[in-house]
Amino acid sequence: METTDLGSGKRQTTDVDQVIGARLRSLRLQAGWSQQELAVKLNVSFQQVQKYERAMNRLSAATLSKAATIFDVPMEFFFDDVAAGAPSQGEAVDQTVDNRLEARLLTRYRRASPKLRASLLGLLQAAIPLQDDIEEN
Template sequence: MPRPTSSSTHLRRSRRRPRGNENGPDPVDVLVGHRLRTRRQSLGLSQRKLGETLGVTFQQIQKYERGMNRIAVTTLVRAAAVLDAPLSFFLEGIGPQRQEPERPTLYGRDARLAQALAGIEDRRVRAAVRTLVRALSTERQP
């Protein structure tokens, strides 16, 4: 009976990428691929021509478009340039969405007052003015 080698006794890690669903392509890859196909078709570009431009086969383009293969960021950047689309076109709505906080709009004298306050170099004096304004205002804010 052959003696097991050290490499066969260790469990090997799979080199496969983690998927959201083991039964199919990752939803992000499918979405990016769909947008790649949509943009390519809107320009009347064949898979073969796009593949040649990106340095991959048309079969690889098919896999990208179906979401079967994940497209590398460098390839996606080149594809965006070839397809004359911003990179954000392919990634819109993917990942965590962040809402920008609302900023109060200042006009006229209020804007000039805010600029003057920002222009006060001494940190303690600036803090004292802010404290005074809060104390005088009818609506206190933290």
């Protein structure tokens, strides 16, 4: 999707804006923050965060830089693989569902005691062996 002038001087957002918004949302969910909490950190309204995440408004370079700093990711994080194209609508929905589930899991994991964390990791390693697990042993 190219940027187009709508006659009123307003420009539509593009596929790139959708990718950036989805990545912002993903980072927020992984951090376990509400839109209001992120809005305070970015010094914008929670409605503005909603608009960024839904690609209804574009993030300025300054706001994007601030978000990268807040989440401790490089600016490139928001643009990785963008040249390959934005995800389709279905892929974006699947990704959002995955992000929500991952965020819920991560939030609970972080609240668990160290002993419970070790037990959960052991259970997952036994149920889903990965090559890295085999090489560590």
